[in-house]
Amino acid sequence: MTAVHEAAVPVAATTPADLSVWPASTTEPRPGDPAVGGVPLAEIADRFGTPVYVLDEGEVRERCRAYLRAFPEAEVLYAAKAFLCRSMIRWMDEEGLGLDVCSAGELELAVTAGFPPERIVLHGNAKSPHDLETALRLGVGRIVIDGPTEIAPLAAALGPDGRQRVLVRVVPGIGAGAHDKIRTGTEDQKFGLSLSDGHAQHVIARILDQPQLQLTGLHCHLGSQITSVKPYVTAVRRMVGLMARLRDQHGITLPELDLGGGHGIAYRPGEPALDPAVLARRVRAELGAACAAAELPVPRLIIEPGRAIAGPAGVAVYHVLSVKRTGARTFVAVDGGMSDNPRPALYGVRYAPRLVGRPATEPLTPVTVVGRHCEAGDVLAEAELPSDVRPGDLLAVPVAGAYHLSMASAYNLVGRPPVVAVHAGRARLLVRRECLADLSSRDVGV
Ligand SMILES: Cc1ncc(COP(=O)(O)O)c(C=O)c1O
Numbered sequence: 001m002t003a004v005h006e007a008a009v010p011v012a013a014t015t016p017a018d019l020s021v022w023p024a025s026t027t028e029p030r031p032g033d034p035a036v037g038g039v040p041l042a043e044i045a046d047r048f049g050t051p052v053y054v055l056d057e058g059e060v061r062e063r064c065r066a067y068l069r070a071f072p073e074a075e076v077l078y079a080a081k082a083f084l085c086r087s088m089i090r091w092m093d094e095e096g097l098g099l100d101v102c103s104a105g106e107l108e109l110a111v112t113a114g115f116p117p118e119r120i121v122l123h124g125n126a127k128s129p130h131d132l133e134t135a136l137r138l139g140v141g142r143i144v145i146d147g148p149t150e151i152a153p154l155a156a157a158l159g160p161d162g163r164q165r166v167l168v169r170v171v172p173g174i175g176a177g178a179h180d181k182i183r184t185g186t187e188d189q190k191f192g193l194s195l196s197d198g199h200a201q202h203v204i205a206r207i208l209d210q211p212q213l214q215l216t217g218l219h220c221h222l223g224s225q226i227t228s229v230k231p232y233v234t235a236v237r238r239m240v241g242l243m244a245r246l247r248d249q250h251g252i253t254l255p256e257l258d259l260g261g262g263h264g265i266a267y268r269p270g271e272p273a274l275d276p277a278v279l280a281r282r283v284r285a286e287l288g289a290a291c292a293a294a295e296l297p298v299p300r301l302i303i304e305p306g307r308a309i310a311g312p313a314g315v316a317v318y319h320v321l322s323v324k325r326t327g328a329r330t331f332v333a334v335d336g337g338m339s340d341n342p343r344p345a346l347y348g349v350r351y352a353p354r355l356v357g358r359p360a361t362e363p364l365t366p367v368t369v370v371g372r373h374c375e376a377g378d379v380l381a382e383a384e385l386p387s388d389v390r391p392g393d394l395l396a397v398p399v400a401g402a403y404h405l406s407m408a409s410a411y412n413l414v415g416r417p418p419v420v421a422v423h424a425g426r427a428r429l430l431v432r433r434e435c436l437a438d439l440s441s442r443d444v445g446v
């Protein structure tokens with residue numbers, strides 16, 4: 001992240017706010033007082049306290065529908081790691097999506113919330129015995145085998161008469177994703193089986209030797225926050241190439257191809273995003289052509305968007321606690337930080353926070369929005385805010401729905417924020433605020 005050291009820029013604070021990365025339902029009935037899902041954010045802050053995460057149910061549902069419209073022939077799985085709670089699980093079920101989970105915890109929450117287990121796919125590069133036992137006990141639809149060490153325990157847990165549909169995670173050797181830490185399609189990392197060194201083919205041969213494991217297809221996940229269709233097109237070509245080799249070698253025709261997720265979204269106005277309709281068109285065309293050339297039937301596509309469904313539907317709202325002006329810059333400290341949003345510290349991600357709850361009358365000035373944690377790196381954003389920003393103000397950070405709360409921590413025991421759903425003018429608590437009793441409940445004493 002770059003530090004901003006400039007003087008105030010003469011931008012009229014009364015310029016209408018750019019709402020292009022906000023949920024589509026966002027309105028600003030009174031200047032400076034935006035409403036999401038028909039509920040003013042200042043009202044939510046008053047009622048539920050801050051920090052608070054607001055999730056626009058209509059935006060989540062519309063994003064699911066956009067995927068189903070773009071990929072009518074595919075199975076669309078929501079990647080639960082982006083954000084999960086019981087209401088989200090119910091919305092995914094009602095919208096007809098499946099779920100991608102990567103732990104017994106995500107799986108058990110989904111199934112106990114009523115999600116059909118056969119529409120769930122279990123991932124993980126290091127599945128524990130408990131993960132596998134839970135998956136088999138709950139009847140998960142498919143398990144994605146990530147490495148050879150999973151084969152024997154899975155077959156043993158199934159017993160001689162058990163059957164489990166599985167996919168195999170292949171590393172296609174494609175570098176894509178917004179940051180090194182979230183690129184998973186390249187060689188030399190912890191996930192999956194390399195295509196180029198023949199490891200994938202070798203492990204698939206071992207899976208085919210296990211009668212309990214019913215191999216239905218191949219999986220790859222290139223990385224996250226990818227804004228170009230090109231890597232997906234290349235992946236299709238390489239994965240179909242492997243399918244053709246498996247047909248030649250083993251006489252099998254795999255009916256499924258899972259291309260993972262990773263579809264990029266805009267965090268700040270003007271940033272690019274991956275349009276599901278464009279992605280679908282290009283992937284479909286490439287899949288058709290590659291399968292025709294290899295004389296293979298077109299496999300059923302599976303995709304796993306997480307961020308693109310939950311991210312733009314969320315807005316985080318904070319109170320400003322202090323403002324510190326040094327000669328070089330202005331630090332605006334809020335009542336949350338890296339414990340509810342570790343992404344800027346981890347990946348250098350940039351957000352576009354704005355003042356809410358009162359009209360801005362002063363010119364905008366560059367500020368560094370920081371959190372309340374005991375780390376100099378607890379920076380939430382480099383932003384422009386009205387130069388009179390002061391303690392007691394409310395700041396809202398759009399595009400906060402994915403990988404904030406699901407990666408939140410108990411750092412400094414501040415407690416994780418609540419999640420409030422908004423829809424048609426109503427606000428409803430989905431997840432309550434974490435309190436000290438929650439935080440200390442595992443501490444069994446001296
Ligand atoms: C296997 C798999 N599928 C899907 C996703 C979802 O990614 P995103 O939220 O970027 O769409 C991830 C996370 O990157 C993943 O690891």
Ligand SMILES: N[C@@H](CCCC[NH3+])C(=O)O
Nearest residue numbers: 081182224225343402403
């Ligand atoms: N957690 C990351 C992306 C990795 C997604 C899971 N494989 C993010 O916040 O962008």
